[in-house]
Amino acid sequence: MAKFDETPIIKDPAIEGILTPPALREHIASGVRCWPSKEKDTEKINLPSSLVPDWQNKAIEKFAELLDKNQALRVYMDICVRCGACTDKCQFYLGTGDPQNFPVARAELMRKVYRRYFTTGGRNMPGLNDSADFDEEMLHQWYTYFYQCSECRRCSVFCPYGIDTAEITMAAREIMSSIGVSTKYVTEVVAKVYDTGNNLGIPAPAWIDNCQFLEEDIQEETGLPIRFPVDDYGADVLLVPPSADNFANTDTMIAYGKLFYKLGIRWTTSTYCNEGGNFGLFLNYENMKKVNKRIIDAARMLNVKTILWGECGHAWRGAILTPTLNGPMDMFDPPYPYHIHQMLVKLLRQGVFKGQLDKSANDHYVVTYHDPCNTARAGQLLDEPREVLGYCVNNFIEMPRDTIRENTYCCGAGGGLLTDELMPIRMAGGKPRALAVKHTQANFLSTICAICKAQLPDSMKYWDVPVEVGGVLQLFTNALKY
């Protein structure tokens, strides 16, 4: 087993110097907002398309409902002491200097409303209790700043009570979506999932085409008969990749193919559900559940033995919720839910790849690893990717301690922010990560999340960090001998 504690880790001071919290510039980021949702999308996902009549009361009713349904929300509305520990921890504040992007300030937008309508003090003496009406101005602030949060949970790691702003953001977005306020990007993606089975809206024939194209490509390049089976009834494994892997990050898709070819596993993707990344997480419970159910349904339709989740952060967050959302998974082989890197680590420890790996194949790279927020802080996948890298990479360097593992910075575009109109926020939020990568002087930034793989090349370029972005599995299959 690789001893990753012994790999060189750059100690903090240098990066601390660069990342001094910026001066406060109130509402500097308030102009950066998502496009509002379109009716063609909202009607497909059972949401009102525009602000409903009597929206203030409807919103407060929904708020009351969520307070009764979610212990985290109820507790987190009460117990914050505004100590300020989180204020310099959010990448969106560090990038923009807008104090409304302090996790506590973001949450206070919701707490002010909570105190106004749900506490004795706030109902009777709103001024003395820092309470505020849920009016148009407040809704505007909610829409702006709850869509400048990537639900990455970095703040919860530094909060003495573990207050998780992601839960608060999710609740705020659920309330807003129930009164007809949602974003074009998120609603469009969820609607696409119901239409085509994936976030990118790739129709089944195009998906099959892509897979055949990849097969021919690899055959030409390597001479290996690597297959990318689609809808193969009775396969052993249903792979649930992020659909971007078959479109933008084809290196990762090829890596799945090579790995399963090497292992001789009969695997398949499904055209009913070729997407792991669950955008319902960024919208509301009902859609989160519906989107996630497609995975189980696809697995049943194809009668597979087990489901493997691919390199996708929000997919893994959804995977963790699967038994809760969609019922026990005991019709599948345990363990479940199962991540491809967990399987890989198990096989590596069993010695399955003994003598089959040539680390020097990656010697032209100095590799560093970016922990996606959801695998690190929601999914306990901290050691597995590092262990895999330990088997297939000679030159590995960790970023500074306060930017990796559970302290990892979000790439800047998670949580439904990966959309063009938010580019200023995305680039600002990507700054801490970019500076940390720059500090390592690595030339390959590996990660296991499709959103990170989409955002990081842009943000690295923007912050002038010359680095290639790719998957961990891609490096692993580079080193694999056939």
Next chain:
Amino acid sequence: MESSTVIWSLISYFLIGLAYFAALAFALGMLGKLIGYLRTPMPWPEVTTPAPTTEGGAVLRVLGDVTLFPNLFKADKWLWAGAWLFHIGLAAILFRHLRYFTYPVPSLVLYMEPVALFFGYLFGAAALFLFWRRMALPRTLYISNIPDYIALALMGGIAATGILVSTWAKVYLVDVKAFMLGLLTFDPVMPPQHPLFVIHFTLVLLLLIYFPSSKLLHAGGIFLSPSRNSPYQVQIAGKRHVNPWDKPLR
């Protein structure tokens, strides 16, 4: 009857009435909050990883949070030092106050008597530091609101009057104890005729009344934070997290 005697008996009746009201308000307020928290389910696994995988580990994690503030230590060393000393001082002071409520007084309480005042000063100094930090850092000044200042002012006032009645204008211990035991046995007697003590005691009662509707709830809430108090058992067979209010999809 002299007018000062009349005023003192009025103050006494007010204080005794306020004491019972505060006790009731605190008990009912906290009970209400607690029932609210406990009957609300956590609908999905919410734990922040890396997390312990056993219930015992989760208990240890919460105990660590309560006693050592590890997250705060990671976040900000100065804040950690201030907050930790503040709470240690507070715990020691509360423990020491047992000598006003109990008979016989536990011997440990008596043993700490020589250093008791030190904790009083520690608590006051830490409160001042936290207040200064709140005002001096632009980031904390920005997020501070009136309830933050109310809580700090109450705490600071209690600390200051508490130190004063133990040093500068000492209150007679036997009188205090008679008064407290009288309250506790529902057989109230007159409080000590000592203005500073009356202020100290009144501020404590106001704090008790304020407690259940304030951020001071973090004292109980820290045990109930789902991101910290649950183990990560997603992949352990038979440990499925069930959402009680979930409905089947239409």
